[in-house]
Amino acid sequence: HSAAKPPPTPSPLRFSKFFQPNMRILVTGGAGFIGSHLVDKLMENEKNEVIVADNYFTGTKDNLKKWIGHPRFELIRHDVTEPLLVEVDQIYHLACPASPIFYKYNPVKTIKTNVIGTLNMLGLAKRVGARILLTSTSEVYGDPLVHPQDESYWGNVNPIGVRSCYDEGKRVAETLMFDYHRQHGIEIRVARIFNTYGPRMNIDDGRVVSNFIAQAVRGEPLTVQAPGTQTRSFCYVSDMVDGLIRLMEGVHTGPINLGNPGEFTMMELAETIKELINPNVAISSVENTPDDPRQRKPDITKAKELLGWEPKIKLHDGLPLMEGDFRTRLGKPRTN
Numbered sequence: 504h505s506a507a508k509p510p511p512t513p514s515p516l517r518f519s520k521f522f523q524p525n526m527r528i529l530v531t532g533g534a535g536f537i538g539s540h541l542v543d544k545l546m547e548n549e550k551n552e553v554i555v556a557d558n559y560f561t562g563t564k565d566n567l568k569k570w571i572g573h574p575r576f577e578l579i580r581h582d583v584t585e586p587l588l589v590e591v592d593q594i595y596h597l598a599c600p601a602s603p604i605f606y607k608y609n610p611v612k613t614i615k616t617n618v619i620g621t622l623n624m625l626g627l628a629k630r631v632g633a634r635i636l637l638t639s640t641s642e643v644y645g646d647p648l649v650h651p652q653d654e655s656y657w658g659n660v661n662p663i664g665v666r667s668c669y670d671e672g673k674r675v676a677e678t679l680m681f682d683y684h685r686q687h688g689i690e691i692r693v694a695r696i697f698n699t700y701g702p703r704m705n706i707d708d709g710r711v712v713s714n715f716i717a718q719a720v721r722g723e724p725l726t727v728q729a730p731g732t733q734t735r736s737f738c739y740v741s742d743m744v745d746g747l748i749r750l751m752e753g754v755h756t757g758p759i760n761l762g763n764p765g766e767f768t769m770m771e772l773a774e775t776i777k778e779l780i781n782p783n784v785a786i787s788s789v790e791n792t793p794d795d796p797r798q799r800k801p802d803i804t805k806a807k808e809l810l811g812w813e814p815k816i817k818l819h820d821g822l823p824l825m826e827g828d829f830r831t832r833l834g835k836p837r838t839n
């Protein structure tokens with residue numbers, strides 16, 4: 504018998520008799536913070552063709568300007584709540600506002616993006632046989648009653664609060680992923696991303712790291728929301744992108760936590776940013792918003808064991824890497 508295994512069949516529309524086709528990858532939300540760093544990394548591989556679909560709600564073309572016009576790159580203005588017809592092998596589905604002030608701005612749209620948007624991307628994955636990765640969130644754990652959070656924890660989420668459009672939206676998105684997997688055999692990957700930071704964060708998106716760095720650069724007081732003892736764990740964006748690609752390329756569906764287990768109180772974060780960027784600024788205590796989780800720290804045992812992944816960049820080293828980008832965009836060069 505000649506038992507040579509045939510090579511994997513590319514999607515019929517992309518069949519080529521002579522060449523291994525490139526890997527064609529759709530990144531929804533690719534004009535955003537994490538998405539644009541992911542695109543940079545994917546474009547480094549000459550076998551990858553990258554298509555970004557983004558409606559520019561919180562992202563910007565500027566984040567992708569170095570790729571516009573590149574033969575392996577395509578940018579589409581598209582809202583994922585509408586159907587999308589493209590032929591791709593992989594889908595990184597990131598499209599969704601991620602910061603509380605943006606997702607609360609139009610909560611109904613946030614729900615639609617999470618539910619209808621994810622349904623459309625799954626319908627697309629089903630039609631073309633693509634593998635699809637969802638960027639879910641640590642917010643699916645809500646205000647967690649176990650600490651640190653591992654993937655088996657079901658969460659403590661308010662279904663009717665002002666954050667629910669995001670956390671419950673992502674929970675439904677995860678459910679859709681697993682139902683398409685079970686019912687239609689779609690290849691899925693689910694990442695639960697914990698707070699991520701780095702260059703290109705939206706300056707005005709209200710998230711704590713971008714707020715504090717912009718405030719320090721502008722010489723304004725750092726606004727610690729009361730009580731200041733609430734904790735978060737911050738992952739530098741290059742580590743996050745590395746984790747997402749490992750998850751996509753690996754064999755595990757997840758959900759898998761991706762985040763940096765280094766845990767800090769918001770007061771500690773303010774003090775660190777003050778020390779690193781502007782020792783002259785004040786730290787002020789301001790009112791908090793409802794349903795603010797009191798503590799959050801990923802258990803990344805699964806990511807370590809199944810993906811061989813753990814973050815490399817410590818908070819103290821990552822924060823200065825953002826400073827230059829924020830100074831450039833704010834027009835405030837370092838004076839000393």
Ligand code: NAD
Pocket residue numbers: 531532533534535536537538556557558559560561562563581582583584596597598599600601602616620638639640641695696697698699700705
């Ligand atoms: P971001 O706001 O910078 O990027 C989101 C992108 O999605 C933007 O470019 C935006 O324009 C686009 N978008 C929003 N709604 C859309 C729609 N209906 N159709 C098409 N495009 C749409 O946020 P980010 O921090 O890069 O987050 C990316 C993903 O990672 C999101 O799914 C978010 O939920 C998830 N995540 C991020 C963090 C974090 O700390 N940054 C934490 C957990 C999860």
Ligand code: UDP
Pocket residue numbers: 585586587588589622623624625626627628629630
């Ligand atoms: N869809 C899409 N692109 C495709 C295929 C489907 O956007 O290439 C959308 C489609 O419009 C539908 C959703 O994905 O709203 C779910 O598709 P599926 O085929 O799973 O369900 P059905 O169309 O039968 O409701």
Ligand code: UDP
Pocket residue numbers: 603698709710711712714715726727728729733734735769791792795796
């Ligand atoms: N926070 C703060 N000052 C700010 C913005 C946020 O102290 O200017 C706090 C907020 O109360 C929360 C933490 O920082 O406890 C993280 O908030 P963020 O909106 O960045 O992310 P998420 O709540 O989604 O983790």
